[in-house]
Amino acid sequence: MAGAERRAFCVLGIETSCDETSAAVLEGDGLCDGAGAAGAASATSAGVTAPGLRLRSSVVASQVCLHRRFGGVVPEVASRRHVEMIIPAIDQALRDAEVSLADITAVAATRGPGLVGAILVGLSAAKAMALARQVPFIGVNHVEAHIYANFIEHPGLRPPFVCLVVSGGHTDLVYLRDHGCYEAMGRTLDDAAGEAFDKVARALGLGYPGGPAIDDAARGGDPAAVRFPRAFLEEGSYDFSFSGLKTAVVNYVRKAWGTSDRSQDARAGATGRASLADLAASFQEAVVDVLVEKTTKAAVGRHVQTVALAGGVAANSRLREMMAQRAKASGLKLVFPSPVLCTDNAAMVACAGYYRLARGERSSLDLPAVPNLDLE
Amino acid sequence: MRVMGIDTSTFTGGVALVSGDEIVAEYSATITRSNSESLACVCERLLAGAGWAAPDLDGIAVTVGPGSFTGVRIGVTMAKVLGYALELPIGPVVTLDAIAANLPFSGGTGGLVCPLISARRNLVYTATYRVSGPHPERVSDYAVRCVRDVVRSFRSGEPGGLDRNRERVLFVGDGARVHKQVILEEADAMVAIGPDWCIGPRPAVVAALGRLVIESGKASTAYDLEPFYLGRSSAEMARGEARSGGGHAQGGL
Numbered sequence: 001m002a003g004a005e006r007r008a009f010c011v012l013g014i015e016t017s018c019d020e021t022s023a024a025v026l027e028g029d030g031l032c033d034g035a036g037a038a039g040a041a042s043a044t045s046a047g048v049t050a051p052g053l054r055l056r057s058s059v060v061a062s063q064v065c066l067h068r069r070f071g072g073v074v075p076e077v078a079s080r081r082h083v084e085m086i087i088p089a090i091d092q093a094l095r096d097a098e099v100s101l102a103d104i105t106a107v108a109a110t111r112g113p114g115l116v117g118a119i120l121v122g123l124s125a126a127k128a129m130a131l132a133r134q135v136p137f138i139g140v141n142h143v144e145a146h147i148y149a150n151f152i153e154h155p156g157l158r159p160p161f162v163c164l165v166v167s168g169g170h171t172d173l174v175y176l177r178d179h180g181c182y183e184a185m186g187r188t189l190d191d192a193a194g195e196a197f198d199k200v201a202r203a204l205g206l207g208y209p210g211g212p213a214i215d216d217a218a219r220g221g222d223p224a225a226v227r228f229p230r231a232f233l234e235e236g237s238y239d240f241s242f243s244g245l246k247t248a249v250v251n252y253v254r255k256a257w258g259t260s261d262r263s264q265d266a267r268a269g270a271t272g273r274a275s276l277a278d279l280a281a282s283f284q285e286a287v288v289d290v291l292v293e294k295t296t297k298a299a300v301g302r303h304v305q306t307v308a309l310a311g312g313v314a315a316n317s318r319l320r321e322m323m324a325q326r327a328k329a330s331g332l333k334l335v336f337p338s339p340v341l342c343t344d345n346a347a348m349v350a351c352a353g354y355y356r357l358a359r360g361e362r363s364s365l366d367l368p369a370v371p372n373l374d375l376e
Numbered sequence: 377m378r379v380m381g382i383d384t385s386t387f388t389g390g391v392a393l394v395s396g397d398e399i400v401a402e403y404s405a406t407i408t409r410s411n412s413e414s415l416a417c418v419c420e421r422l423l424a425g426a427g428w429a430a431p432d433l434d435g436i437a438v439t440v441g442p443g444s445f446t447g448v449r450i451g452v453t454m455a456k457v458l459g460y461a462l463e464l465p466i467g468p469v470v471t472l473d474a475i476a477a478n479l480p481f482s483g484g485t486g487g488l489v490c491p492l493i494s495a496r497r498n499l500v501y502t503a504t505y506r507v508s509g510p511h512p513e514r515v516s517d518y519a520v521r522c523v524r525d526v527v528r529s530f531r532s533g534e535p536g537g538l539d540r541n542r543e544r545v546l547f548v549g550d551g552a553r554v555h556k557q558v559i560l561e562e563a564d565a566m567v568a569i570g571p572d573w574c575i576g577p578r579p580a581v582v583a584a585l586g587r588l589v590i591e592s593g594k595a596s597t598a599y600d601l602e603p604f605y606l607g608r609s610s611a612e613m614a615r616g617e618a619r620s621g622g623g624h625a626q627g628g629l
Contacts, residue, residue, distance in 0.1 A: 076445065080603075083449050087456050087598045101461055117446050120413065121453050127416035128454040132430045132461035366414035 009357060010056075012093070012104045012129065013350025014086075016122030017114025017142050018169065019073045021061040021085035022346035025097035025104070026152070028053040031358040048158065048179060050354065055152050057096030058340070058347040061085040068208050072198065075115045082121035090125070093346070104133060108353025111139035111363075112373030114169070119369040127365045138353045139363040141373055142344075143170055144182070146310035148355065149337040149348035157306065157335055162299040164291060166319075167311030167344075168194030168209070171291075173238045173298050174375065179355050182375040185298050186238025193287055194313045196242035200283050203250045204276060214280045215316050221281030223318075225274045226252060228286040238298050240290060249283050284318050292322045299332050309336035312343040377591070378428065379435045380419065380458070381583025384412040384451040385443030385471045386493055387550050388576035391418045393426050394583040400426045402580045412450050419454075430462060435595070437467040437586020439474055439577055442501035442520065442606035443493055449603060456598045465595030467586025470604060474577035474585060475549050476505040476512035479570070487544045488515070490526070492551025498522050498558075500551040501606055511588075520607040523555040527562040538566050548574050 008030035015022040029052040063081050067073050094101065109126030112119060123139065130137035147163045159179060165172040171188035191199070194211055201210025206217055228248050231241040256274065274282065291313075299307045307327055313319060314336050327334035341347060381392040383404075389412055390404030401422040423430060438455035441448040459466045475491035482489060489512065493501040500523045505512040530545050531537045538545060547559055548570035556569060589595060596602075 079445070079449060080605075083453055083456075083603060086453060087460050090457075090460070117449070120446060121449055123413070124416070124450045124453040125457045128457035129461055131416050131419055132458050134430065365416040365420055368413045 009354055010099060010103050010105045011350040011354050011357065012090070012107045012126075013346035013348075013353060014090070014107070014109040014122040014126045015142075015145070015344055015346040015349045016082045016086070017110045017112070017119045018344055019063040019067055019078050019118075020344040021063070021082045021089045021122075022059060022344065023089040023093035024058040024346035024350045025056040025093050025099055026053065026347060026350035026354055027056055028354060031355070049155065050151065050358065053152065053155060053351070053354070055347050056099065057093045058345055059089050059092045059096060060340070060343075060345050061089050064209060071202055071208050073115070075117055078115060079117040079121060082118055086121060086125050090129075101133060104129075104135060106136045106138065106353065106357050107133075108138045108140050108350050108357070110142045110145060110349050111367055112142065112370035114142055114371060116369050116371040119371070123367070123369050127367075131365065136357060136362045137365060137367075138356050138361060139367040140349050140352045140356070141375055142349075143172055143174070143375055145348040145352040146170070147174060147176060147308065148352035149310055149341040149345070150308045150335050151355070152341060152347060152351050153337055154335045157308070160302070160304050161306035161308055162295065162302055162304050163308040163310055164295040164314070165311045166193045166291060166309070166313040168192055168198065168211075170311060171240045171242070172375075173294060175298070175302050175304075180359065184375055186240065186294065188240040188242065189233075190241050190243040191246060193240070193242055193291065194311070196246045196287060197313065199246050200249045203253050204279060206280070211313055211316060214284055215318065217277055217280035218284045218318065219277070221275065221277030221279070223281040223285035225278035226282040228252075228282055230286050230290050232290060232293070238294055240294070242287065245283070245286050249279070253279070284316070288316070288319045288322050291319060292326050295323065296326045296330055296332070300330060304332075306333045306335065309334070310342065315339040315342040377434045377587055378432055379437050379467070379583045379587045379590070380433050381437040381579045381581075381586055382415065382419075382451050382455055383439040383471070383474070383577050383579050383582045384415055384447040385439040385441050386447065386576055387444075389415070389447065390579040391415065391422055392579035392583045393422055393428065394580060394587065397584075399580045402578070404576075404579055407447065412447055415450060415454060430458070433458075433462060433464060435465050435467060435587060435590045437469055437583045437589070438601075439471045439582055440468045440602065441471055441604040442495070442518070443471050445603075445605060448605070452601060452603045456601050459601070460598035465590045466597065466601050467589035468596050468601060468604075469582050469585045469589070470518065471577055472501060472503045472518060472549075473512060473514065474582050475575070476503075476507055476514075477581050477585060478574040478578060479507050479546065479548065480510045482507050482546065487546060488530075488538070489546050489548060490530075491549040492523065492526065492547055492555065493549050494551045494554050495520055495607065498524070498555070500526060500549075500555065502526050502551070504545075518604075518606055523551060523558050524562055527559050527567070530567065531564060532566070544568065546570050550575050
């Protein structure tokens with residue numbers, strides 16, 4: 001019936017695993033088996049779509065300013081802020097969505113990986129909400145949630161695909177064979193890519209957070225000015241390593257600029273040495289080269305037609321640009337979320353929870369937070 | 377008035393349901409992180425056992441600290457969301473008050489009760505109470521202090537010390553057990569250490585005290601309920617953590 005509103009699921013998502021207190025409302029009509037429409041029977045749920053998936057609201061109370069002076073996230077400060085912001089974030093998400101608590105049919109929250117004290121705030125909030133409203137609760141893996149950010153804006157997207165999840169805490173290459181069915185193909189052996197961005201930004205005097213700062217500084221810079229090392233590791237490896245690159249940049253800066261005096265930047269430029277923009281662009285190029293190369297190889301190796309990006313670093317303009325070029329050259333379709341859905345947010349948590357709930361999954365109210373949770 | 381009392385602020389934790397003066401259900405256990413995470417499950421079980429549903433509640437009582445930072449946050453967050461979702465008033469209870477309230481009418485002849493909650497290293501969260509009636513009357517500020525200094529401050533020679541002829545002090549709380557040796561070393565005859573069954577806050581006591589707060593019109597809302605960390609501010613905490621390398625260490629468990 002036209003105009004009739006079906007609210008099979010209206011999920012409140014909550015995310016507090018690091019330094020963003022976030023709440024979101026996502027609704028949809030449940031899952032549909034797309035096999036009929038495709039004209040082929042399917043034994044798996046890979047043809048499944050979520051019709052009518054609508055993001056009604058997404059509120060992110062960022063703590064970036066709070067942590068900036070420390071050059072990184074301080075766990076106790078983050079946890080305290082989450083307690084202050086959790087009710088305002090939930091309340092704003094409901095208002096923005098123009099729904100009342102009575103409309104919420106389920107609650108989803110991040111249970112890991114992340115900072116355990118921070119996760120526990122959102123997880124406790126979600127459990128209390130489920131208890132009070134007597135609705136189902138589902139715990140969600142944060143990395144899975146990043147991947148699922150792609151389903152919010154790409155209704156046609158369906159597994160299998162390969163996804164690069166790249167942020168301040170993660171650098172994971174994941175093969176999503178089917179909904180809820182993952183193969184961890186590779187991960188960083190040391191620093192996450194976003195962590196390398198933060199540390200190099202600090203060395204370059206660009207401030208925190210480093211990702212957007214380097215992205216901006218690199219504009220107009222020559223990405224080939226300095227050939228920084230790329231760690232591809234052994235043949236066929238999908239793992240990453242960024243600590244060598246980070247050290248190379250820091251050493252270069254010390255040598256070229258003398259100690260860490262960034263005020264010599266102008267002089268460095270004048271004497272023909274790499275400018276700040278060149279350095280930022282060269283570093284960024286080295287990171288992006290490795291990410292793009294391995295992601296493309298992984299997609300080709302798994303014979304998938306689609307690659308996805310996710311996580312805060314997926315908002316990086318150079319990564320998007322280079323990945324788009326390589327994907328096109330390799331005959332792959334590329335998807336990535338809007339920048340606001342790349343960084344930590346509860347919409348992606350609600351989305352990952354939505355798919356699990358629609359498959360009939362529920363979590364018990366004693367579900368623990370797991371700081372180093374693997375994809376399962 | 378039907379009140380749910382929640383405590384996860386120290387090494388014991390639990391939930392109680394009270395209806396007026398009657399304790400309908402109470403659950404308490406020595407806490408590990410994993411069972412403070414299962415608090416919502418306990419709430420669910422107690423409600424079901426009592427034949428109540430969450431919307432039947434008229435108020436929430438919760439210990440707001442001082443104690444384990446993470447524990448306090450779990451309890452306070454649960455209370456905030458229950459208060460928000462069920463539109464209920466919240467009665468905040470200081471953990472030290474709840475422990476002192478385990479010992480009503482214990483101050484017959486000028487006796488004092490001094491709960492000690494273990495903090496970091498040799499520090500304890502503490503306050504001093506006169507409990508001559510049913511409810512504790514606090515006679516000092518809440519403080520985080522070195523346990524040795526706390527015990528010494530009661531010596532009769534000290535300024536503000538006890539009157540040897542008519543006063544005694546009873547130390548309770550997990551800090552009294554952890555620092556028993558120091559207390560016995562520093563104490564004189566006027567000091568006693570409470571038995572283990574009165575060392576932690578009882579959820580039913582928390583519910584009762586929270587109910588008094590609500591009935592006196594001083595309830596908090598989901599928006600203004602705050603943890604009572606007592607001690608280092610988050611900025612000091614951050615500087616401390618930044619010095620020690622920052623990173624992703626778990627702070628404050």
